[in-house]
Amino acid sequence: MFPRPIETQPRATQITYQSLIPVALLLWLAPLIAVAIFSIKPDTDFTSGNYWGWPAEFEGFANYGKVFFESDMPRYLMNSVLITVPTVIGAVALSAMTGFALGVYKFRGNLWIFFMFVAGNFVPFQILMVPVRDLTLDLGLYNTKTGLVLFHIAFQTGFCTLFMRNFIRALPFELIEAARVEGVAEWRIFWFIVLPLMKPAIAALSVLVFTFIWNDYFWAVVLTQGAESQPVTAGITSFNAQYRAAYHLMSAGSIVAALPPVAMFFLMQRHFIAGLTLGAVK
């Protein structure tokens, strides 16, 4: 292991290290901690200039209550869920199939099609902005969650295909051959053999795509408008406009917006990190 395991070092070094980590962590997360503290401060702290001090009193319930019951935040959150979940399902389903096709079959152009997905995934998505917006308009899906979901599925399919295909490639090909010798139809091989084996990849991808989509802002701005279809990332800005300089509420709103991916991350940490390293691209 590098650097040298700390257990083999003198006791003093060990203690220094052990106490350094939390300090470093506090510094590293200082901005977030600040926001968290903001979000439980009373309004008066800001007018009286107590920005960085300890909250004069705990107003967390009031602040979060306001966010949940007196603003459009719940609506935005709901939108985010309704956008993110179908996208995750759609992208994972489509890419499991494309990944299977590209990973298992040999046919002319296989690698080129694969590269098409990969390259498309790395495209600066701004170049898609004008045409995709027009396409969405033409489909009559502008400013609908469906429009956003369809696009996200398509775009994420590129990334997911890269991921899935490489994962399937790494599966022992003999499993598929064994099934073929046993007379199993191709789609059944996909369904009964490959899909169950891809569970870890599917889990990792789902978490990854979930955070990507949840945190998307650009496309939310380009393809949707207004509280009836915008996700929380876009909503938070209009929320902020609504509450102007009310930092305690803005902070509470930001925390609420950040919470689902964070929760996802903590619940599915292992998959998440596996996903990042396996796919290793956004």
Place this chain on the structure above:
Amino acid sequence: MTTATLPDTHADEGGPGWIRRNRMTLAPLLFLLPGAIFFIAYVILPILQSFQISFFRWDGLGEPEFVGLANYQELSTDRAFEVSLWNNLKWLVLYLLAIPGGLFIALFLNQTVAGIRIYKSLFFFPFVISQVVVGLVFTWFYDPTFGLLNTLLEGIGISPINVLGDPTLATYGVIIAGLWPQIAYCMILYLTGLNAVDPEQIEAARLDGAKGLRMLWHVILPQLRPATFIAFVVTIIGALRSFDLISIMTNGGPFGSTRVLSFYMFEKALSEYGFRMGYGAAIAVVLFLIMLVFIAYFLWSMWRQERGH
């Protein structure tokens, strides 16, 4: 596949016979089709369309008017475009600092002490949070009147600075905000990379007398090359796509000094005052061409890998 259950009198010509004989061709096609259709419709065709639109003058409402290369000509004299291009370059270069930064933290955390897993994931935290929130947080951090930065600066007797209001500093301010999650990302990549470093090689190097930085440079870093490569790719992509933070933190300002290409094209094509689809598309094309260098590099190295197998 479903037809097999029915008795079929024409088993020999066409029908299931044909399906059966060609199923190794049909199967990949059918599996590929839904994903490919989606992807082509929403990604590939739009790229081509963008190229096409960039040759037109179009306000997105009326009829597009073909203007040839006029948009590109205008770009070559457009100061705002020039600023955006330079800013993109700054992003590219400075964003790469995330790689050594991530490596440093990863090395710091690559120990096995109690609770280290929790620490690792907490350090990774910033990456999971939406850039919108990151942008807001840093905007407050930089706030000229009450921001923590200036509170601290005052504390040590330096006059306050308005990072995001100063055209010479604003871009750097935004990049620093962007580095925060990106460093976290690189850190995780390196942590997993370090996990995969062959312990026997480290031991061999220890017997060979390599220590500290020399060990890092000669033995560890070469083994971390895959992680570095990936970190490089994602950082470049992140740098070129940067939009959210700029939009949240400065909205391109002050007076356009923090624009990058992606933001500028949004401004030109879709924002409140933007009605120039053709021009926006031309900016996108330029951005795409820059990115193409990296895409080509990535595909090339992937192609080599595939060959290597």
Place this chain on the structure above:
Amino acid sequence: QDSELSGTLTIFSDMSNPAPRAVMEDMAARFGEMHPDLEIELTIIDREAYKTQIRNFLTANPPDVANWYAANRMAPYVDAGLFEDVSDLWAEPEIADNLASTKGALTLDGKQWGVPYTYYQWGVYYREDIYEELGLEEPQDWETFKSNCQTMLDSGVKCFTVGTKFLWTAAGWFDYLNMRTNGYDFHMQLTQGEVEWTDERVRQTFANWRELIDMGAFIDNHQSYSWQEALPFMVNGEAAAYLMGNFAVAPMREAGLSDDQLDFYQFPAINPDVELAEDAPTDTFHIPSGAENKEAAREFLRFVVSAENQTQINSGDGLGQLPVNSQSSVDDDEMLNQGFEMLSSNAPGGIAQFFDRDAPAEMASVAMEGFQEFMVFPDNLEDILGRLEQARQRIY
């Protein structure tokens, strides 16, 4: 007499803030009562979102009636043939007589493309209590304006708060300084692209502006704030005045400023030779050319501009703004009264819409960015003007 109206009338509106929203809903309900056979579908969209969304629905699924703004702001849609020519309405005496003051703002290519429903004055909102404390009066001329400011600065209060992050607030200052320096007609020529930005008269405007900047009249770091974020400076007494539209009054009152603390004055004359002119942005209703029920739509527009309706919607419980119909009465509100007084009797030069409504969108965005830069780096003036001139030549 109108009961023959039938079918559906779809209305898209951007009146999304709580008070305007109620007004709009009420207006639709009342119109519906008058026409029982007519079904009214009202869609209210977030005001900011509406600005970009209008492009999409005008082409994709046009309603029968839509909100928008007057003057050049509607030019792209008029040029693209997306708005219906409503000159016929303006030929009706009811409208022609009572709305004459805003006819110009709704005229493009010699035709009228919509009707106004409200407008509001711009001017200087100030902290009466601070002025009193320092013994200052509402200024009537440029010198007093500056000397007042100096007094305030000496006592540690900034003269003006402003938040230019989103640029348009700087344009308000330019509008006033330019109209006071060069007059309404010149301002209009400039926004129409008929005058060079490098013109000596334009420079004079900026020179006047610079005097204020050099004094330090504006709060620091205004480029980091939106107009709302600049409010606390005034509320907290760190700045004494705000050049803003009347819509700023509500949040200031909300933030705790009482009527004793808050007052309004007209931007004073600079060049005594030019007549005073004012910004009074007009909000409007239009009929998209793709509308299906144009007959009902026209009837709705007539209803909107009627004196009675305008009185009602602009009242203090409603929009709290000024009615356009000259037969309407103005609500009894300190600010509105002053504003109405000012616009109807003390604006002989003319009434402008606002910079980003008078100038084409692209010009507006380039120019406003220049204004912001000027406010921070006045020394860059030459460069800025050169850029604006270049843009002018390209755009018009």
Place this chain on the structure above:
Amino acid sequence: MSGVTLEKAVKKYGEVQVIHGLDLEIAEGEFCVFVGPSGCGKSTLLRMIAGLEETSGGKIHIGARDVTRVDPSDRGVAMVFQTYALYPHMTVEENMGFGLRMTGHPKAEIREKVSEAARILKLEDYLKRKPKALSGGQRQRVAIGRAIVRGPEVFLFDEPLSNLDAELRVDMRVEIARLHKEIGATMIYVTHDQVEAMTLADKIVVLRAGHIEQVGSPMHLYNDPDNRFVAGFIGSPSMNFLEGTVSGGKVHCPLLGETAIDAHVALPSEGSRVLVGLRPQVLSVEEGPSPLKLDIRERLGGVAYDYLVDGKDARIVVETRADEEIPEGTEVRLVFDPADAMFFDGETEARLR
């Protein structure tokens, strides 16, 4: 059940031909082993028979049927892979029954066949386990069980034991031999472990670079190889080859000093190069002046191997049993019965008989 016949079977990958028109007959119930150095085409040939690789030319028959263009699933073969290829998400029982389930057999029948196979392979106690929870040898047995369940006409094995450690390999080898005795089906088995080939096969097929070098029973190949390649490949330690020249109807080898070998075979013309093949088992050494020196003696307890070198690159291995005490470094002479020597042509490497 039925045998397998190849007729001019050819396999090309693009331009590269890896199987060069092989003819081969494997009788019903025979245990046939393909051996050969790595890359010689053993796996490819097996996979062609399975249908996993397309046959580029020639014909393949299983029994009387021409299966050259038939899908793998319809050939009536079962294959056991080197990596076992067990479905990791299914239990042993499900693994073994999967093929039947997918081809729509009734549940009861599947269960019956699976339990019969499990009995043969002593897997009854593991039916509910996942492959992960099994040892290497058990996994291998499951893989074989999966093949048995389908009751194929032909079993194909591709190096099934190479992932097991030495001890287990011996056990499983014995078990496969027993299985063949019990089921009696045709089996084709690929290996490059020649102990496996020798002990299991009824018939060994020696392949080299896509060609068949020799076909025959193990002892036949050991005792009567057709050429130098087969002679060197079969037998452990490998046969020693000494360079020699024909002179006066006898063979002179520089390494043997002055003594010429009296060869009772048809030697080529005077002065031709020949190779003298001598198995380590037929050699012994005695001290004496010689170009050869005892380099290293490896003692394994029961036997010892003496490595002789001539100072250049020749190396000769001699298997000795008695614990003679010739010190390393001594010059030694080879002693053998000329009747045990084999002779190969120096050019064609064909056996001289």
Place this chain on the structure above:
Amino acid sequence: MSGVTLEKAVKKYGEVQVIHGLDLEIAEGEFCVFVGPSGCGKSTLLRMIAGLEETSGGKIHIGARDVTRVDPSDRGVAMVFQTYALYPHMTVEENMGFGLRMTGHPKAEIREKVSEAARILKLEDYLKRKPKALSGGQRQRVAIGRAIVRGPEVFLFDEPLSNLDAELRVDMRVEIARLHKEIGATMIYVTHDQVEAMTLADKIVVLRAGHIEQVGSPMHLYNDPDNRFVAGFIGSPSMNFLEGTVSGGKVHCPLLGETAIDAHVALPSEGSRVLVGLRPQVLSVEEGPSPLKLDIRERLGGVAYDYLVDGKDARIVVETRADEEIPEGTEVRLVFDPADAMFFDGETEARLR
């Protein structure tokens, strides 16, 4: 150069003790092999000598120096790892010279030493290649070369050949033996391949569960094992053990039928359980009524192994040379010279002498 001495060496991982106070002396220039079953602590012990694991107790000397707390790089040892542990991004030359480079030797000297090592190992043609472009055996040679270049007092090998295939393993084994003769340095070698141990070692250390079972020369361990464990571990195929009981000064084994064995050793008291150890090489079989049956005969050309079973779980291996034709399935009797049998106590498993 110098030997290695362990004094009460102890290794603990937390609470778990894996090396239990070993004493061992390895003379200068000696080739010492550690053998033992997996997990017995061979690698741990080797790594303690290298300094890669801290020593929890006791002392380690290399030559006269106490190195117990010395840094690995300063111990004057070089290690060859099972996975070779070559730096993949460096050429062969750089790999071999890396250690010297790190300790600041001048370039010319490094080059000289590298080319000397390359000569010894016949690696001259590959100096510019990266490890990826080398075969397994070549990689192994580079790993050894890297050790040689540093001119250490002690070479440590941890199962260096276990990743090679059978044939290469034989070659490399011979090569390592030659290297030891040529350099003459002290070498410590870990393996669980007992052929390697037998052929390479001057001294074999048999470990079990962190204890030394026996130390001695290979032939000593083969001919005179101290206990059942060593007897079973050394020799291939393994020694057969037959259960027996002492009765009337002789040993009765059920598997041998009525005949009792006349043991010329100090037997325990009447009725005690003893184990009779018989190597496959000393056994032969003849047809006749017996509890044993010839199950399978494996013919390997030179030798054949007969597997005898008793229908329960005993299995006896007999090595036969002549090609007797006893058919499989026949009942057979074991024949041997009682002088070749070894006896072990049934409880302690210690050798009875």
